[in-house]
Amino acid sequence: xxxxxxxxxxxxxxxxxxxxxxxxxxxxxxxxxxxxxxxxxxxxxxxxxx
Numbered sequence: 857x858x859x860x861x862x863x864x865x866x867x868x869x870x871x872x873x874x875x876x877x878x879x880x881x882x883x884x885x886x887x888x889x890x891x892x893x894x895x896x897x898x899x900x901x902x903x904x905x906x
Contacts, residue, residue, distance in 0.1 A: 874880070
């Protein structure tokens with residue numbers, strides 16, 4: 857009978873990043889971070905007094 861010897865082969869796995877990570881982060885950011893609005897004019901609106 858012939859003995860089979862290992863050839864020192866090994867398999868290494870790397871963590872695969874989620875390809876949708878950017879989309880998911882964008883959705884979470886949109887939910888958690890409120891939209892901020894700033895006034896772009898100091899003029900009163902129609903019907904408002906200073």
